[in-house]
Amino acid sequence: MKSLVRWGTTFGLVGSTLLATVVSGIAPVFALPEQQIKEKLDSVPVWLITNAQGLPLSRQIPDPKNAQKDAGSVTGVYMSRLDAQAFIKELQSVKNPDPKMAEMLKNLQPTAVPLGSIYQQLQQTKNQPNRLQFAFKPNDQDVKGAMDLLKASGQDVKQFRSVPVFMVRFEANKGYVPIQLGSDKKEYIPMFTSKQDAIALLNQVKPKFAKADIQVVDVDGVIKTLQDKNDKWLEQVVFFPSPEAREYIRALGNSKPQNNQKPAAKPPAQKAPKK
Structure with missing residues (x-):
């Protein structure tokens, strides 16, 4: 797991996607090669809470069949760095009489991880017992935005359990609005992790x-x-990371020049593409 918290050089905005919860099961055939899926995921930052050694903070999962054993462990994955920092602050505010525990809590920090690394870890360990699992923590504002849109469309939604993604359509069942990115004006179909961008x-x-x-x-x-x-x-x-995540990317100085451009819709005179 230590390798998960090492940031690579593939960080960017183009060609990214999101993973919402623990992935399980085996897909016999990939429509997209697994490496291509990983590359899409690599462009999205998420945050783990790590200790001074770079290891993710995790908790044991009790084995429902044997109270004396654990069924693996789980760590939180935050879509927002601010949310991860808020949770760290909450943990540190609790007085702990154990000096070692107090020292460990004092050194906790949010660490950016390419989402593709988590996807790869899940793929490599999916058949292993007691593996590390990931519990994703979506941003509350985006969850509320998703629920508001669903309710406005007439759906009876009590809660949204996953990480929401927002897509712009020409109209219902008439295809998604493409955008152009880069100097070659190549067309992409954006999936936004922020309602604001959509x-x-x-x-x-x-x-x-x-x-x-x-x-x-x-x-x-x-x-x-x-x-x-x-x-x-x-x-x-x-997939487009949220404005907060894009600001983090810019701060690292690793974003590509074309990624600083705002997404531009294709000329509206063209016909709506079919899915």
Whole structure:
């Protein structure tokens, strides 16, 4: 697990996706090669809470069949660095009489991890007993935004258990709005991890496509689709980290020049693509 907290050089905005919960099971055929899925995930930062040695903070999972044994361990994965910092502050505010524990808590820190590293870890250990599992912590504001959109569309939603993803459509069942990135103006189909970014794109196309809207999708389903489906358009899918995550990327100085551009919708005169 130590390698999970080493940041690589593949950090960027283009070609990214999100993993929402612990991935389990075996997909016999990948519509996209596993390496390509990992590369998409590598462009999204998430945060683990780590100790001074760079190891993730985790808790043991009791074995329901044997109270004397553990069934592995679980660590939190935060979509927001601020949320990870808030949890660390909460832990540190609790007085602990154990000097070693107090020292450990004092040295906790949020550590950025390429999401592809977590995906790779899950793939490599999926058949191992007592493996480390990951519990994803989505940002509350984005969860609320997803639920508001779902309720506005007439769905009876009590809670959203996954990490929400937002896609802009020309209209319901009429295809997703593509964007152009890079100097070659290559087309991509964006999946935003922030409602704020989806609204920005929606506002660009609304003047010409009055029925354009934002679709909320479940990221668990997105991963499964990338693994199972054989649709060509999936190669165009890119996920955009939240504004907070993009600011972190810029602070590292590792973002690519074209990634500093705002997503631009294609000229609205073109016909809506079919899925």
